[in-house]
Amino acid sequence: MYVGVDVGGTYTDAVLLEKNKVRAIAKIPTREDLLSSILEAIDSILKDVDTKKIKRVVFSTTIITNLIAEHKYDDVDMLIIPGPGLNHDYYKLRPYIHILSGAVDYRGREIIRLNEQEIEAVLSEIAARGSKKIGVVGKFSPRNTSHEKRVAALINNKYPDWQVELGSRIGGQLNFPRRVETTYLTCATRRPYHLFLESVRQALAKREINADVFILKADGGTTPLVGSEELPVETIFSGPAASTLGVQALTPPGETSVVVDIGGTTTDLALILSGRPLLSSKGARVKEQLTQVRALAVKSVSVGGDSVLEPDGNKIIIRPERMGPAYCLGGPVPTPTDALRVLDLTSLGNKDKAVEAMTIIGNALGLGVKDAAREAVSQVVAVIAAEIEKMFLEWEQEPAYRVWEVLHKHKVRPRIVAGVGGGALGFITQIAEKLGCSPLIPKYAAVANAIGAAVAKPTMQVSLRADTEQGYYIIQEEGFQEKIRGKKFNEQNALELAKKSLIRRAAKYGLEVAPDEIEVTRMEVFNMIRDWHTGGRLFDVTVQTPRGIICRIGYEGDY
C-alpha cells in the first residue's frame, strides 16, 4: 500500500493506493499549521487500515514555498568570490553580500588567490552582528572547490557552531548568479525545514507508521526524508509536479498532454511530452529570483476560478485577485465559477446566486445573463489557451547548440487537455476545443496531485566533470575532487565512474539502483587540441536514476 499526500494552498489531499487501485481519499482544508493538516488527512485515509501494510509514504508540501513567500527565515550572510567579469553590483541582490578577493577560471585554474586576512575581517564583522548562517559561493566553483572549502575551513576553525553551505555542493551547473541565490535559499530554509520534518517523523512514529517516507521534489522525483534535508529548495514547486504526475498516472502512456490545474486565483500549466513530464531547461524562478532548482516546466497564469470579474466598457476584465469565494458560494463579487454555474458547467454553489452575479455583469455590458456568462467563460478560455500555445512555442524556440539539435527540432502539439484540481473543471472542454485537442477529466481528478505524489519514483543524479589535461575529476553533488589515476581516461571510464558514484550515493539513502537502469542525460566530450595534437580531453557526464511513475491507476474501461 502506498500513501500520497499533497499539501496545497487551499486543500490538503491524501490517497491510499493498493497495487494500482485507489482505496481511500481525503480532502482537508489546509490550516496554518501544516503538520496538523497532514496528520488529519493521513488519519482519515488510514482509518481501519493496518499500518504495517503501508510500504511507503510520499509528501508534497508547500512548507518551503510558504517559508520563502512569508520570509519566515533568518537572513544569511553570503561570502561570494566573483572575480573579474560582470560588475559586482549585479550580485548584490540580498541584504548581506560580502565580496571576497579570489578567482578561478573556467578550467578551474586559480587566477587570483584568496586573501585570508580579508576573510577573517569579514568573519569578525559578521560575528559582531550575531549572524551564524553563511553561504560561500565562488564563480566556477563546480570546476574547483578549493576556494570555497578553504573559506569553510576558516569559518569552522573560528566559529564551529555556524551553519556553512557551499555553492559547489548546491548548484553544480554553470550559472553563478543562480548558484548564489540557490545557496542563499538553501541555507536560509534548512533549519526550519529540518524542524518541520522532525515533527512529521515523530507524528508518523506515534502512529506506528514505519514505512519508507519520501518527499516530492519540483522535478517530479522523490527523495528520502533524510536526503531532502540536504537540498530543501528542491521541494519548492512540488505541487504542480504532483498534479502532472497524477495526470501521467491517470492517462494512457506515451501521450502528449497539457495539464491544466485551475485553482482559486492561478492556473498551473504543465506539459507531458510523449508520456514524459517536461523539465524546465533553466531552473525555477522563486518570486523574482532565478535559481538552479530543477523543476518541471510549469507556467502559472493569473486566472482562476475565484478571480474577480469586472465589466469594462463592453468587455470583461479578469482581475488577478481573489476577494473571497465565488458569489454563488457566498463571496462578494462575480467570478468565473459563477459563469460556469449559470451555464450548468459545474454543480458547485447556489444557481440563483450565480445568476445574480452574472446579471450584475450582464447589465453593465448590456448582455443577457447567459450571454454574459458565455462571454466570461470564453475570455478565461482564451487567456489559458493562449498561454498554452506560448508554452509550446517557447519549448520549440529553446536554444540549440549542436547542428544535430537544430536539424531535429520538431513541432509538437498536444492531443489531450487534462484538467485536474478543484472546481473550475468546467473550462477544460472549451480549452481543449480551442486548441483542437481532446478534453480529459480523469477519474479522481480532484485528488490527482495526491495520486501523483503516491506514484512518484525516487530520483537522484550525479554529475561528473573530468579534465585529463589537469588530471582530475569532480563529482559535483558530493563536492568531491580527486586526481585521475593512470594515463588512460576515456568516455567509458568517465561513464563508469559516474555510475558508480550514483550507486554509492543512492545506497547512502537506502536506495537500490541497478547499473543497467541508470539513464545518461548528458555526455559531452571535447578534445583539447594544443599545437595540433590532443593535449587532453574534457568530459561532462550526468547520470540519473530512471524517472517515471511506479504504476498507472487502473480502472476498467472509462477514461
Next chain:
Amino acid sequence: MKKLLHKQTGLIFFPAFDWAISPTHPEREERLLYTRDQIFEEGIMDLPQIAEYTPSLAEIHDIARVHFCVPRVEDQITEAHLIAAGAAILLADKIVQGEIKNGFALVRPPGHHAMRVVHGNRGFCNINNEAIMVEYLRSRHALKRIAIIDTDVHHGDGTQDIFWHDPDVLFISFHQDGRTLYPGTGFTYELGGPRAYARTINIPLPPGTTDESLLYMVDNLILPILEDFKPEFIVNSAGQDNHYTDPLGSMRITAHGYARLTEKLRPDLAVLEGGYAIETALPYVNMAIILALAGLDYTGVREPDYWPGRFKETPGQKEQVRSIVEELLKRWEMREKVSPDPKNIVGNYYQRRKHIFYDTDYIEENQIEKLRLCDNCPGFLVIDSEANHGYGTAGSVLCISVPLAACSKCRTEAEDIYERSKKATEYRYIYLQDKSADIFYGYDSESRKEWRTEG
C-alpha cells in the same frame, strides 16, 4: 518575464559543438567551448537586457543570391554553414523589424574570406555570412545603404570582392598589414571598382598595434566616414584575432579594446569571424562585446594575464597609423573626383584579372572579371573563372551577376549573354544571378540541365 523597458540585445550562440573542418584544425568543436562556459557561468543569458534566440537555417536561395558555388551551392556547404548564415539573417530580421535593438551572432563557421565565386574553402570560410545577410536585407527589407566594418586581424578579402563594385555598401576593413599576414592583401590603394570608388577602405595596421592606435584610428577615420556615408544598417564582421594572445596574429588588442571599439562603432549586428585564442582571448573578448552591445558595464571583464599599461607602441608604430589615417581621409574626401583607370577599360567593360589561392583546399583560381559600364545603373558583372584543383583543371565557369538596381537594358543584355553561352561549349557551368528579379539560374553544359532557385 523580462521587463522590456528598453529593447534588448539579441544573441544567437551557435558553437556547433558537433562540427569541425578537421579534428585538430583551429576551426574545430572546441573553439567556442570556453566561451560558452564563461557566458553561461556569468549568467549572461538571464540578463534582462539579453534575448537569446535559436538559429534557423538559411535557404539555398539566400546563398545563391551572393555566391556562385561551383558546381552548386549544395556542393560547397554543410548544414553548419546554413545555420551560421541563418543566424545572421534571423537576427538582422528582428533588428530591422524593431524587436531587438542590436544583436550578436556568435556562430561558427566564419565567412569573410569567401569570395563571390566559390570553388572550395579558403581561410576556413566556405560562404560569407555577412554578405548573405546584407543581400537578404536589401532584397527583403528594401534597405539600401549598409556599412560593413571588418575588425578581424585578417583582411576581409572575400567581403571586399563581393561588394567591390557596390556603391551602396561601404566596406571598411582594418587588419594586420598584408605584407606580414594572410591573405597578403588589404592595402590602402584597394579602394573599390569604378562605380564604387572609396566604398572600399582598407586600413593596414603595423604588427604590435595596441588599443591606443586602434581607437585613434576609429575616432579619426572610421567614425567620420560613417558620418558622411550615413548607413541604414551597420554590420561588424567581428574577428577576435587582433587579441594579444592570438596564435595567428601579432596585434596587441585587449578585451577592453574590443568593448570600446564596439561601443564606438555601435553596430546593429555583429557576426563572429576569426579568433583562435580559444582559452586566453575568446571567453573574455566575447563577454566584453556582448556587454558593450547591451550597454552594460564591461569594466570588470579582464584577461587573467593582463594589467593596464602592459602594451606600449613605439613612436614609429603610432606615426605609421597616423599617416595611414591621413592618407585614407584624403582619399575619402576626394572620392567623387576620381576617374577609372583607362588601362582597365576594354570596350564597354571595366576589366580586372584576379589570381585567387584557396589555402585550405589547395585550389588556384584565375578570374577575368568584367563590369559592364552603364550610365543608367551600376552595371552587370561577367566573370570567367578557371580553377585548378591540383588534380587537374576542373574547367571554366561563367558567372553573370545582375545587381538589384540594374536597368532593363543591362538585364536584357546579361540574359542574352547567358543564353548565348549555354549554346557554346566554352564553359562547363554557366550561372545567371539576377538579383533584380531574385531568381538565380545554373546550367551544366555537359548534362544540358538547368536549375534555378527563386524566393
